[in-house]
Amino acid sequence: MEIFFSKGEKETFEIGLKISKFLVCGDVLLLSGEIGAGKTNLAKGICEGLGICETITSPTFTIANEYKPEKKNLQGLEKVVHFDFYRIEREDEFYNLGLDDYFCESSICLIEWYEKAKNFLPVFSKKVTIEFVGFTERKISFSGSNPKP
Amino acid sequence: MRVLGIESSCDETASCVLEDGKILSNVVSSQLVHKVFGGVVPELASRAHQKLVVSVVKQAIEEAKISKEGIDAIAVTNRPGLVGALLVGVNFAKSLAFGLEIPVIGIHHIEGHMHSVFLENTELKPPFLNLIVSGGHTQLVNFIDFGNYKTIGKTVDDACGEAFDKVAKMLGIPFPGGPNLDKIAQAGNPEACNFPRPMLGSGNFDFSFSGMKTAVKVFLEKQTQDEITKNLSDIAASFQEAVAEILVTKTVSAAQSLKLKTIVVTGGVAANSRIRSLMAETAVKQGFKVVFPRPVLCTDNAAMIAFCGWKRLLKGEKSDLTLTAFPSETI
Numbered sequence: 001m002e003i004f005f006s007k008g009e010k011e012t013f014e015i016g017l018k019i020s021k022f023l024v025c026g027d028v029l030l031l032s033g034e035i036g037a038g039k040t041n042l043a044k045g046i047c048e049g050l051g052i053c054e055t056i057t058s059p060t061f062t063i064a065n066e067y068k069p070e071k072k073n074l075q076g077l078e079k080v081v082h083f084d085f086y087r088i089e090r091e092d093e094f095y096n097l098g099l100d101d102y103f104c105e106s107s108i109c110l111i112e113w114y115e116k117a118k119n120f121l122p123v124f125s126k127k128v129t130i131e132f133v134g135f136t137e138r139k140i141s142f143s144g145s146n147p148k149p
Numbered sequence: 150m151r152v153l154g155i156e157s158s159c160d161e162t163a164s165c166v167l168e169d170g171k172i173l174s175n176v177v178s179s180q181l182v183h184k185v186f187g188g189v190v191p192e193l194a195s196r197a198h199q200k201l202v203v204s205v206v207k208q209a210i211e212e213a214k215i216s217k218e219g220i221d222a223i224a225v226t227n228r229p230g231l232v233g234a235l236l237v238g239v240n241f242a243k244s245l246a247f248g249l250e251i252p253v254i255g256i257h258h259i260e261g262h263m264h265s266v267f268l269e270n271t272e273l274k275p276p277f278l279n280l281i282v283s284g285g286h287t288q289l290v291n292f293i294d295f296g297n298y299k300t301i302g303k304t305v306d307d308a309c310g311e312a313f314d315k316v317a318k319m320l321g322i323p324f325p326g327g328p329n330l331d332k333i334a335q336a337g338n339p340e341a342c343n344f345p346r347p348m349l350g351s352g353n354f355d356f357s358f359s360g361m362k363t364a365v366k367v368f369l370e371k372q373t374q375d376e377i378t379k380n381l382s383d384i385a386a387s388f389q390e391a392v393a394e395i396l397v398t399k400t401v402s403a404a405q406s407l408k409l410k411t412i413v414v415t416g417g418v419a420a421n422s423r424i425r426s427l428m429a430e431t432a433v434k435q436g437f438k439v440v441f442p443r444p445v446l447c448t449d450n451a452a453m454i455a456f457c458g459w460k461r462l463l464k465g466e467k468s469d470l471t472l473t474a475f476p477s478e479t480i
Contacts, residue, residue, distance in 0.1 A: 036363035061285030
Protein backbone atom coordinates (compact mmCIF):
# COMPACT_ATOMS: atom_id res chain seq x y z
CA MET A 1 0.00 0.00 0.00
CA GLU A 2 1.31 3.43 -1.00
CA ILE A 3 -0.17 6.54 0.58
CA PHE A 4 0.00 10.07 -0.81
CA PHE A 5 -1.47 13.39 0.33
CA SER A 6 -2.67 16.07 -2.07
CA LYS A 7 -3.49 19.72 -1.38
CA GLY A 8 -4.89 20.47 -4.82
CA GLU A 9 -5.47 19.61 -8.44
CA LYS A 10 -1.84 19.93 -9.47
CA GLU A 11 -0.62 17.61 -6.70
CA THR A 12 -3.33 15.05 -7.46
CA PHE A 13 -2.21 15.10 -11.10
CA GLU A 14 1.42 14.51 -10.05
CA ILE A 15 0.40 11.63 -7.79
CA GLY A 16 -1.31 10.20 -10.90
CA LEU A 17 2.03 10.35 -12.72
CA LYS A 18 3.64 8.41 -9.83
CA ILE A 19 0.87 5.81 -9.76
CA SER A 20 1.30 5.20 -13.51
CA LYS A 21 4.74 3.70 -12.72
CA PHE A 22 3.06 0.93 -10.72
CA LEU A 23 1.01 -0.25 -13.70
CA VAL A 24 1.73 -2.98 -16.25
CA CYS A 25 -0.08 -4.01 -19.44
CA GLY A 26 -3.30 -5.87 -18.75
CA ASP A 27 -3.94 -4.03 -15.48
CA VAL A 28 -7.37 -2.99 -14.32
CA LEU A 29 -7.15 -0.04 -11.91
CA LEU A 30 -10.20 0.79 -9.83
CA LEU A 31 -10.63 4.44 -8.84
CA SER A 32 -12.71 4.98 -5.74
CA GLY A 33 -13.85 8.30 -4.28
CA GLU A 34 -16.86 10.58 -3.96
CA ILE A 35 -18.01 13.14 -6.55
CA GLY A 36 -15.48 15.95 -6.62
CA ALA A 37 -12.71 13.90 -4.99
CA GLY A 38 -10.55 14.23 -8.09
CA LYS A 39 -10.84 10.83 -9.80
CA THR A 40 -10.80 12.23 -13.33
CA ASN A 41 -7.92 14.54 -12.47
CA LEU A 42 -5.93 11.61 -11.05
CA ALA A 43 -6.73 9.71 -14.25
CA LYS A 44 -5.27 12.62 -16.25
CA GLY A 45 -1.96 12.18 -14.41
CA ILE A 46 -1.98 8.40 -14.82
CA CYS A 47 -2.73 8.69 -18.55
CA GLU A 48 0.02 11.23 -19.11
CA GLY A 49 2.40 8.90 -17.29
CA LEU A 50 1.34 6.12 -19.65
CA GLY A 51 2.20 8.23 -22.70
CA ILE A 52 -1.21 9.66 -23.62
CA CYS A 53 -0.94 13.17 -25.08
CA GLU A 54 -4.65 13.91 -25.69
CA THR A 55 -6.80 15.84 -23.19
CA ILE A 56 -8.44 13.34 -20.86
CA THR A 57 -12.09 14.29 -20.37
CA SER A 58 -14.76 12.81 -18.17
CA PRO A 59 -16.17 9.47 -19.40
CA THR A 60 -19.40 9.82 -17.40
CA PHE A 61 -21.62 10.28 -20.43
CA THR A 62 -19.74 8.10 -22.91
CA ILE A 63 -19.07 5.36 -20.27
CA ALA A 64 -15.75 4.49 -21.94
CA ASN A 65 -13.09 6.70 -23.56
CA GLU A 66 -10.23 5.03 -25.41
CA TYR A 67 -6.80 6.58 -25.84
CA LYS A 68 -3.77 5.40 -27.81
CA PRO A 69 -0.40 6.22 -26.25
CA GLU A 70 1.72 8.47 -28.46
CA LYS A 71 4.82 7.99 -26.30
CA LYS A 72 6.12 4.48 -25.69
CA ASN A 73 6.39 4.79 -21.91
CA LEU A 74 5.23 1.21 -21.42
CA GLN A 75 6.29 -1.55 -23.83
CA GLY A 76 3.37 -3.37 -25.44
CA LEU A 77 0.69 -0.91 -24.31
CA GLU A 78 -1.75 -0.40 -27.18
CA LYS A 79 -4.52 1.49 -25.46
CA VAL A 80 -5.75 2.97 -22.23
CA VAL A 81 -9.48 2.77 -21.61
CA HIS A 82 -10.99 5.18 -19.08
CA PHE A 83 -14.38 3.98 -17.82
CA ASP A 84 -17.05 5.54 -15.67
CA PHE A 85 -19.86 3.28 -14.50
CA TYR A 86 -21.72 6.20 -12.82
CA ARG A 87 -24.67 5.92 -15.23
CA ILE A 88 -24.95 2.14 -14.97
CA GLU A 89 -28.07 1.25 -13.01
CA ARG A 90 -28.07 -2.54 -13.15
CA GLU A 91 -25.12 -4.91 -13.35
CA ASP A 92 -26.44 -6.68 -16.46
CA GLU A 93 -26.05 -3.43 -18.42
CA PHE A 94 -22.30 -3.91 -18.08
CA TYR A 95 -22.63 -7.19 -19.95
CA ASN A 96 -25.14 -5.78 -22.44
CA LEU A 97 -22.71 -3.03 -23.37
CA GLY A 98 -19.94 -5.52 -24.16
CA LEU A 99 -17.62 -3.78 -21.72
CA ASP A 100 -15.74 -6.95 -20.73
CA ASP A 101 -14.30 -7.04 -24.28
CA TYR A 102 -12.05 -4.15 -23.28
CA PHE A 103 -10.05 -6.12 -20.69
CA CYS A 104 -7.03 -7.60 -22.49
CA GLU A 105 -3.27 -8.04 -22.21
CA SER A 106 -2.38 -5.03 -24.35
CA SER A 107 -4.56 -2.48 -22.56
CA ILE A 108 -4.79 -0.77 -19.18
CA CYS A 109 -8.30 -0.02 -17.92
CA LEU A 110 -9.06 2.72 -15.38
CA ILE A 111 -12.52 2.47 -13.83
CA GLU A 112 -14.45 5.15 -11.95
CA TRP A 113 -17.58 4.06 -10.02
CA TYR A 114 -16.56 0.39 -10.40
CA GLU A 115 -18.86 -0.40 -7.44
CA LYS A 116 -21.77 -0.40 -9.90
CA ALA A 117 -20.55 -3.54 -11.68
CA LYS A 118 -18.51 -5.33 -9.02
CA ASN A 119 -19.38 -8.88 -10.07
CA PHE A 120 -18.21 -8.37 -13.62
CA LEU A 121 -14.71 -7.14 -12.84
CA PRO A 122 -11.53 -9.25 -13.09
CA VAL A 123 -10.40 -10.79 -9.79
CA PHE A 124 -6.95 -9.23 -10.02
CA SER A 125 -7.42 -5.49 -9.88
CA LYS A 126 -5.29 -2.69 -8.48
CA LYS A 127 -7.05 0.06 -6.61
CA VAL A 128 -6.76 3.74 -5.73
CA THR A 129 -8.93 5.28 -3.04
CA ILE A 130 -9.27 9.05 -2.70
CA GLU A 131 -10.60 10.32 0.63
CA PHE A 132 -11.41 13.85 1.72
CA VAL A 133 -9.29 15.18 4.59
CA GLY A 134 -11.12 18.42 5.37
CA PHE A 135 -12.42 20.43 2.40
CA THR A 136 -9.23 20.83 0.42
CA GLU A 137 -6.83 18.00 1.30
CA ARG A 138 -7.08 14.46 -0.09
CA LYS A 139 -5.57 11.17 1.07
CA ILE A 140 -4.79 8.96 -1.93
CA SER A 141 -4.05 5.27 -1.24
CA PHE A 142 -2.83 2.85 -3.89
CA SER A 143 -2.85 -0.91 -3.42
CA GLY A 144 -1.51 -3.49 -5.85
CA SER A 145 1.84 -4.89 -6.81
CA ASN A 146 5.20 -3.20 -6.24
CA PRO A 147 6.75 -0.79 -8.74
CA LYS A 148 8.77 -2.29 -11.53
CA PRO A 149 12.54 -2.45 -10.91
CA MET B 150 -32.56 12.66 -52.88
CA ARG B 151 -34.14 10.70 -50.01
CA VAL B 152 -31.70 9.86 -47.22
CA LEU B 153 -32.46 7.42 -44.40
CA GLY B 154 -30.63 8.39 -41.20
CA ILE B 155 -29.66 6.00 -38.38
CA GLU B 156 -28.18 7.01 -35.01
CA SER B 157 -27.23 4.62 -32.16
CA SER B 158 -24.14 6.21 -30.61
CA CYS B 159 -25.50 6.68 -27.10
CA ASP B 160 -28.78 6.10 -25.28
CA GLU B 161 -31.20 6.82 -28.10
CA THR B 162 -31.86 4.64 -31.14
CA ALA B 163 -33.09 7.02 -33.84
CA SER B 164 -34.02 7.03 -37.51
CA CYS B 165 -35.47 9.47 -40.03
CA VAL B 166 -36.13 10.10 -43.69
CA LEU B 167 -35.10 13.39 -45.29
CA GLU B 168 -35.96 14.46 -48.82
CA ASP B 169 -33.49 17.01 -50.20
CA GLY B 170 -32.70 18.06 -46.63
CA LYS B 171 -36.34 18.35 -45.51
CA ILE B 172 -37.67 16.14 -42.70
CA LEU B 173 -40.28 13.59 -43.82
CA SER B 174 -40.03 11.69 -40.54
CA ASN B 175 -37.87 11.81 -37.41
CA VAL B 176 -38.26 8.95 -34.89
CA VAL B 177 -36.45 8.45 -31.58
CA SER B 178 -36.71 5.21 -29.61
CA SER B 179 -37.97 6.83 -26.40
CA GLN B 180 -41.25 7.30 -28.29
CA LEU B 181 -41.38 3.58 -29.14
CA VAL B 182 -40.03 1.74 -26.11
CA HIS B 183 -43.50 1.19 -24.71
CA LYS B 184 -44.45 -0.75 -27.81
CA VAL B 185 -41.25 -2.83 -27.87
CA PHE B 186 -40.45 -3.27 -24.16
CA GLY B 187 -43.88 -2.85 -22.54
CA GLY B 188 -43.09 0.28 -20.59
CA VAL B 189 -39.68 -0.52 -19.11
CA VAL B 190 -37.16 1.93 -20.51
CA PRO B 191 -33.83 0.17 -20.86
CA GLU B 192 -30.98 2.63 -20.89
CA LEU B 193 -27.38 2.16 -21.82
CA ALA B 194 -27.49 -1.13 -23.60
CA SER B 195 -26.26 -2.20 -26.99
CA ARG B 196 -28.81 -4.95 -26.79
CA ALA B 197 -31.54 -2.34 -26.46
CA HIS B 198 -30.30 -0.82 -29.72
CA GLN B 199 -30.40 -4.33 -31.25
CA LYS B 200 -33.99 -4.82 -30.19
CA LEU B 201 -35.10 -1.36 -31.28
CA VAL B 202 -33.27 -0.61 -34.49
CA VAL B 203 -35.58 -2.46 -36.91
CA SER B 204 -38.79 -1.04 -35.35
CA VAL B 205 -37.38 2.49 -35.30
CA VAL B 206 -36.26 2.39 -38.94
CA LYS B 207 -39.55 0.79 -39.99
CA GLN B 208 -41.47 3.52 -38.19
CA ALA B 209 -39.36 6.24 -39.85
CA ILE B 210 -40.07 4.78 -43.31
CA GLU B 211 -43.81 4.42 -42.56
CA GLU B 212 -44.16 7.95 -41.18
CA ALA B 213 -42.38 9.29 -44.27
CA LYS B 214 -45.11 7.52 -46.33
CA ILE B 215 -42.59 5.86 -48.61
CA SER B 216 -41.45 2.27 -49.15
CA LYS B 217 -37.90 1.19 -48.39
CA GLU B 218 -37.25 1.00 -52.14
CA GLY B 219 -37.86 4.77 -52.18
CA ILE B 220 -34.66 5.42 -50.20
CA ASP B 221 -31.68 6.67 -52.23
CA ALA B 222 -28.93 6.51 -49.61
CA ILE B 223 -28.27 5.80 -45.91
CA ALA B 224 -26.35 8.00 -43.45
CA VAL B 225 -25.29 6.41 -40.15
CA THR B 226 -23.39 7.62 -37.08
CA ASN B 227 -20.13 5.64 -36.92
CA ARG B 228 -18.07 7.74 -34.46
CA PRO B 229 -17.49 8.59 -31.61
CA GLY B 230 -19.23 6.44 -28.98
CA LEU B 231 -19.27 2.96 -27.51
CA VAL B 232 -18.27 0.63 -30.33
CA GLY B 233 -20.89 -1.95 -29.33
CA ALA B 234 -23.67 0.63 -29.59
CA LEU B 235 -22.39 2.23 -32.80
CA LEU B 236 -21.96 -1.13 -34.54
CA VAL B 237 -25.66 -1.90 -34.18
CA GLY B 238 -26.49 1.10 -36.37
CA VAL B 239 -23.52 0.69 -38.70
CA ASN B 240 -24.12 -3.01 -39.41
CA PHE B 241 -27.83 -2.52 -39.92
CA ALA B 242 -27.18 0.42 -42.27
CA LYS B 243 -24.65 -1.56 -44.29
CA SER B 244 -26.93 -4.60 -44.60
CA LEU B 245 -29.87 -2.49 -45.72
CA ALA B 246 -27.68 -0.57 -48.20
CA PHE B 247 -26.32 -3.87 -49.55
CA GLY B 248 -29.83 -5.26 -49.94
CA LEU B 249 -31.21 -2.13 -51.61
CA GLU B 250 -28.01 -1.56 -53.63
CA ILE B 251 -27.72 2.07 -52.51
CA PRO B 252 -24.78 4.04 -51.02
CA VAL B 253 -24.09 4.31 -47.29
CA ILE B 254 -22.07 7.02 -45.54
CA GLY B 255 -20.60 7.08 -42.01
CA ILE B 256 -21.05 10.35 -40.09
CA HIS B 257 -19.38 11.89 -37.03
CA HIS B 258 -21.95 12.43 -34.26
CA ILE B 259 -20.71 15.95 -33.47
CA GLU B 260 -20.65 16.93 -37.13
CA GLY B 261 -24.29 15.81 -37.06
CA HIS B 262 -25.10 18.13 -34.11
CA MET B 263 -23.43 20.96 -36.03
CA HIS B 264 -25.86 20.39 -38.92
CA SER B 265 -29.04 20.22 -36.81
CA VAL B 266 -29.48 23.98 -37.25
CA PHE B 267 -29.94 23.69 -41.04
CA LEU B 268 -33.01 21.46 -40.72
CA GLU B 269 -35.24 24.44 -40.01
CA ASN B 270 -33.05 27.43 -40.94
CA THR B 271 -32.66 26.83 -44.64
CA GLU B 272 -31.45 30.38 -45.28
CA LEU B 273 -28.50 30.05 -42.83
CA LYS B 274 -25.09 29.88 -44.49
CA PRO B 275 -21.59 29.31 -43.07
CA PRO B 276 -19.34 30.68 -41.73
CA PHE B 277 -20.63 30.83 -38.16
CA LEU B 278 -19.48 30.00 -34.66
CA ASN B 279 -21.06 26.83 -33.28
CA LEU B 280 -21.25 26.12 -29.55
CA ILE B 281 -22.04 22.42 -29.06
CA VAL B 282 -23.22 21.66 -25.52
CA SER B 283 -24.52 18.26 -24.43
CA GLY B 284 -24.15 15.57 -21.78
CA GLY B 285 -20.96 14.31 -23.38
CA HIS B 286 -19.58 17.30 -25.27
CA THR B 287 -18.77 20.96 -24.84
CA GLN B 288 -16.93 22.59 -27.69
CA LEU B 289 -16.65 25.74 -29.77
CA VAL B 290 -16.23 25.11 -33.46
CA ASN B 291 -15.64 27.56 -36.29
CA PHE B 292 -18.00 26.22 -38.97
CA ILE B 293 -16.03 27.65 -41.91
CA ASP B 294 -17.91 25.73 -44.60
CA PHE B 295 -19.54 22.31 -45.07
CA GLY B 296 -16.80 19.77 -44.31
CA ASN B 297 -14.37 22.46 -43.11
CA TYR B 298 -14.35 23.00 -39.32
CA LYS B 299 -11.89 24.21 -36.75
CA THR B 300 -12.32 23.41 -33.05
CA ILE B 301 -11.19 26.47 -31.15
CA GLY B 302 -12.07 25.41 -27.61
CA LYS B 303 -13.43 22.48 -25.64
CA THR B 304 -13.86 21.20 -22.12
CA VAL B 305 -10.73 19.97 -20.41
CA ASP B 306 -12.71 17.77 -18.00
CA ASP B 307 -16.51 17.41 -17.64
CA ALA B 308 -19.06 18.28 -20.29
CA CYS B 309 -21.52 21.04 -19.43
CA GLY B 310 -24.53 18.68 -19.40
CA GLU B 311 -22.72 16.35 -17.04
CA ALA B 312 -22.25 19.22 -14.56
CA PHE B 313 -26.02 19.89 -14.77
CA ASP B 314 -26.89 16.24 -14.19
CA LYS B 315 -24.46 15.73 -11.32
CA VAL B 316 -25.43 18.95 -9.52
CA ALA B 317 -29.10 18.03 -9.99
CA LYS B 318 -28.39 14.68 -8.34
CA MET B 319 -26.60 16.36 -5.40
CA LEU B 320 -29.64 18.60 -4.97
CA GLY B 321 -31.97 15.61 -5.02
CA ILE B 322 -33.64 16.78 -8.24
CA PRO B 323 -35.21 13.79 -10.04
CA PHE B 324 -34.25 12.47 -13.51
CA PRO B 325 -33.91 14.05 -16.06
CA GLY B 326 -31.72 16.29 -13.92
CA GLY B 327 -30.82 19.01 -16.41
CA PRO B 328 -34.34 19.94 -17.59
CA ASN B 329 -35.78 19.66 -14.04
CA LEU B 330 -33.03 21.88 -12.60
CA ASP B 331 -33.90 24.43 -15.30
CA LYS B 332 -37.57 24.42 -14.17
CA ILE B 333 -36.72 24.74 -10.46
CA ALA B 334 -34.21 27.54 -11.17
CA GLN B 335 -36.90 29.70 -12.74
CA ALA B 336 -38.29 30.56 -9.30
CA GLY B 337 -34.84 31.25 -7.83
CA ASN B 338 -32.51 34.22 -7.38
CA PRO B 339 -29.47 33.71 -9.66
CA GLU B 340 -27.34 35.95 -7.42
CA ALA B 341 -28.12 34.13 -4.15
CA CYS B 342 -24.95 32.00 -4.06
CA ASN B 343 -21.65 33.02 -5.52
CA PHE B 344 -20.36 29.99 -7.41
CA PRO B 345 -17.04 30.24 -9.27
CA ARG B 346 -16.75 30.89 -13.02
CA PRO B 347 -13.81 28.58 -13.88
CA MET B 348 -11.61 29.44 -16.87
CA LEU B 349 -13.37 32.76 -17.48
CA GLY B 350 -10.03 34.54 -17.49
CA SER B 351 -8.02 31.69 -18.98
CA GLY B 352 -7.17 33.63 -22.13
CA ASN B 353 -8.31 30.77 -24.38
CA PHE B 354 -11.66 29.27 -25.38
CA ASP B 355 -11.47 26.07 -23.31
CA PHE B 356 -13.98 25.21 -20.60
CA SER B 357 -13.79 23.42 -17.24
CA PHE B 358 -16.85 22.29 -15.29
CA SER B 359 -15.35 19.76 -12.88
CA GLY B 360 -14.39 22.44 -10.33
CA MET B 361 -17.94 23.86 -10.35
CA LYS B 362 -19.37 20.50 -9.40
CA THR B 363 -16.92 20.36 -6.48
CA ALA B 364 -17.75 23.97 -5.50
CA VAL B 365 -21.46 23.10 -5.28
CA LYS B 366 -20.65 19.98 -3.26
CA VAL B 367 -18.51 21.96 -0.78
CA PHE B 368 -21.25 24.62 -0.54
CA LEU B 369 -23.93 21.99 0.17
CA GLU B 370 -21.83 20.31 2.88
CA LYS B 371 -21.85 23.57 4.83
CA GLN B 372 -25.68 23.74 4.76
CA THR B 373 -28.27 21.77 6.69
CA GLN B 374 -30.78 19.69 4.73
CA ASP B 375 -33.51 22.15 5.74
CA GLU B 376 -31.55 25.10 4.40
CA ILE B 377 -30.93 23.24 1.12
CA THR B 378 -34.61 22.36 0.74
CA LYS B 379 -35.68 25.91 1.56
CA ASN B 380 -33.18 27.52 -0.84
CA LEU B 381 -33.28 24.89 -3.57
CA SER B 382 -34.46 27.21 -6.32
CA ASP B 383 -31.85 29.85 -5.38
CA ILE B 384 -29.02 27.30 -5.43
CA ALA B 385 -30.21 25.88 -8.75
CA ALA B 386 -30.59 29.35 -10.28
CA SER B 387 -27.15 30.46 -9.06
CA PHE B 388 -25.47 27.36 -10.47
CA GLN B 389 -27.30 27.69 -13.78
CA GLU B 390 -26.38 31.39 -13.97
CA ALA B 391 -22.68 30.59 -13.48
CA VAL B 392 -22.74 27.97 -16.26
CA ALA B 393 -24.70 30.23 -18.63
CA GLU B 394 -22.33 33.12 -17.97
CA ILE B 395 -19.24 31.01 -18.75
CA LEU B 396 -20.75 29.65 -21.97
CA VAL B 397 -22.04 33.01 -23.18
CA THR B 398 -18.92 35.01 -22.30
CA LYS B 399 -16.54 32.54 -23.98
CA THR B 400 -18.75 32.15 -27.04
CA VAL B 401 -19.23 35.88 -27.60
CA SER B 402 -15.54 36.61 -27.18
CA ALA B 403 -14.65 33.76 -29.58
CA ALA B 404 -17.08 35.15 -32.16
CA GLN B 405 -15.52 38.60 -31.75
CA SER B 406 -11.99 37.30 -32.12
CA LEU B 407 -12.87 35.27 -35.23
CA LYS B 408 -14.94 38.15 -36.63
CA LEU B 409 -17.96 35.90 -37.12
CA LYS B 410 -21.42 37.50 -37.20
CA THR B 411 -23.56 34.47 -36.37
CA ILE B 412 -23.61 32.24 -33.29
CA VAL B 413 -25.35 28.85 -33.42
CA VAL B 414 -25.97 26.82 -30.26
CA THR B 415 -26.70 23.08 -30.64
CA GLY B 416 -26.68 19.91 -28.50
CA GLY B 417 -29.03 18.82 -25.71
CA VAL B 418 -28.03 21.60 -23.26
CA ALA B 419 -29.00 24.18 -25.89
CA ALA B 420 -32.55 23.49 -24.69
CA ASN B 421 -31.73 25.20 -21.33
CA SER B 422 -33.89 28.32 -20.94
CA ARG B 423 -31.30 30.50 -19.17
CA ILE B 424 -28.54 29.68 -21.67
CA ARG B 425 -30.98 30.61 -24.43
CA SER B 426 -32.07 33.88 -22.85
CA LEU B 427 -28.62 35.05 -21.71
CA MET B 428 -27.08 34.21 -25.09
CA ALA B 429 -29.87 36.06 -26.86
CA GLU B 430 -29.61 39.13 -24.55
CA THR B 431 -25.83 39.42 -24.56
CA ALA B 432 -24.97 38.46 -28.12
CA VAL B 433 -27.85 40.30 -29.79
CA LYS B 434 -26.97 43.45 -27.83
CA GLN B 435 -23.47 43.21 -29.32
CA GLY B 436 -24.77 42.82 -32.86
CA PHE B 437 -24.54 39.05 -33.33
CA LYS B 438 -27.26 36.93 -34.84
CA VAL B 439 -28.06 33.97 -32.55
CA VAL B 440 -29.71 30.77 -33.78
CA PHE B 441 -30.95 27.84 -31.66
CA PRO B 442 -32.60 24.77 -33.22
CA ARG B 443 -35.87 23.64 -31.61
CA PRO B 444 -35.14 21.49 -28.50
CA VAL B 445 -36.28 18.28 -30.28
CA LEU B 446 -33.54 18.83 -32.85
CA CYS B 447 -30.97 19.78 -30.17
CA THR B 448 -31.08 16.39 -28.44
CA ASP B 449 -29.75 13.25 -30.16
CA ASN B 450 -31.67 12.53 -33.36
CA ALA B 451 -31.14 10.97 -36.77
CA ALA B 452 -32.29 13.96 -38.86
CA MET B 453 -29.06 15.85 -38.14
CA ILE B 454 -27.04 12.78 -39.19
CA ALA B 455 -29.04 12.38 -42.42
CA PHE B 456 -28.68 16.10 -43.24
CA CYS B 457 -24.91 15.95 -42.80
CA GLY B 458 -24.84 12.72 -44.87
CA TRP B 459 -26.91 14.35 -47.61
CA LYS B 460 -24.45 17.27 -47.83
CA ARG B 461 -21.54 14.86 -48.14
CA LEU B 462 -23.31 12.61 -50.64
CA LEU B 463 -24.03 15.66 -52.85
CA LYS B 464 -20.28 16.21 -52.98
CA GLY B 465 -19.87 12.64 -54.28
CA GLU B 466 -18.62 11.16 -51.01
CA LYS B 467 -19.68 7.73 -49.72
CA SER B 468 -18.33 4.94 -47.52
CA ASP B 469 -17.68 1.42 -48.74
CA LEU B 470 -19.10 -1.69 -47.09
CA THR B 471 -16.01 -2.12 -44.88
CA LEU B 472 -17.38 0.88 -42.89
CA THR B 473 -16.90 0.33 -39.17
CA ALA B 474 -17.24 2.17 -35.84
CA PHE B 475 -14.63 4.25 -34.00
CA PRO B 476 -14.78 5.01 -30.26
CA SER B 477 -13.09 8.41 -30.40
CA GLU B 478 -12.10 10.77 -33.12
CA THR B 479 -11.91 14.54 -33.28
CA ILE B 480 -13.79 16.37 -36.03
